[in-house]
Amino acid sequence: MTPDVVVDIGNTRMKWGRCEGGRVAEVLRLPHDEPAVWDAELAKLPPPKSAPCRWAVASVNPPACERFVAWAGSHGTVAVFTSPAELPLRVNVDEPAKVGLDRLFGAVAAKSMVAPGTPAITVDVGTAVTVNVIDADGVFQGGTIFPGPRLMGRALHEHTAKLPLIDLGEVPAAGPPGRNTADAIEAGIAAAVQGGVGLLVERLAARYPRPRLFITGGARGALSQHGFRGVEHVTEVPELTLEGIRIAAGALP
Structure with missing residues (x-):
């Protein structure tokens, strides 16, 4: 198709x-x-x-x-x-049928953008942040999931008595120290996303050496400008999931 x-x-x-x-x-x-x-x-x-x-x-x-x-x-x-069985991708996780298709379509696209034998890591920042890895043989090996910036801001507001609602549409550029409560929350969320993604990428790169890193998602902000250790190249691809759907559709009868 x-x-x-x-x-x-x-x-x-x-x-x-x-x-x-x-x-x-x-x-x-x-x-x-x-x-x-x-x-x-x-x-x-x-x-x-x-x-x-x-x-x-x-x-x-x-x-x-x-x-x-x-x-x-x-x-x-x-x-x-x-x-997942409908996608041109091998999936090596405990329960393949329960993996979010958005994660797998990102993997399909990333796999098409690297040379054979090169691992890839995808980072998708939206309601949730997902960090996933495709090994050198093109097999999806799983990843991690944690809250995105908007969810973090809402959780702080809804589960505390006095913290205001900071509704963040993307990873903020704010850095510490925050000179007021709102700035402190923004700086904390920025550090949580940047630090969390950075640590996960570093650990995955140690296990799957010299990977390409692809960053996508409507809430990614300036995340691609953050330094990432152990990766060969960082590429921002806003349409990564859509490209994966296009490639998978092309493999259908």
């Missing part, structure tokens, strides 16, 4: 990737529950709205996915990924 549009439905929003020339050429960020917005954006995309559109869809949000697929089915053909 050669998709016209690939769709990544996340926890808080969805992304469309318009495919052209064997790559994701344009990315749109859209709400979960506004079909009128979807109609308007579809009308702007080639092929014209009157022509059937080939959609490839992946999701970590089943209710939102169900709503979108029902809509997309009236505008063309839809391939929905539901299982």
Whole structure:
């Protein structure tokens, strides 16, 4: 299947990737529950709205996915990924069926961007932060998951009596010391994400030497500018998950 549009439905929003020339050429960020917005954006995309559109869809949000697929089915053909077994990727973890597909699509894309025999590490910063590794044989070997910056800020507010809500859409650039409570929270969250990712990357690089590092996710901020030990090269790829969906769709019959 050669998709016209690939769709990544996340926890808080969805992304469309318009495919052209064997790559994701344009990315749109859209709400979960506004079909009128979807109609308007579809009308702007080639092929014209009157022509059937080939959609490839992946999701970590089943209710939102169900709503979108029902809509997309009236505008063309839809391939929905539901299982790791459908991806062109070997997965070596305890329960492959329970791995989030967003993590695996990032691995599919990263695998396609490295030379044979080169490990890869992916970092995706969104509602959660995931750090995953693909070994030198192209096998997904698992990774780690911890809260993203927005979740950290909300947890501090909701589980303390006086700390204010600091709603962070991305990893902040703030550094210590914070001269007020809000700045102190931002600096702490920045250190938690930067330090956590940095430590995990360093440990993975010690086990899988000389990896390439790929950073993605709408909340990544300036994370790619943080120094990472043990990696060959750091690449920021905003459309990493969408590229993985495109590659996986291309492997379908």
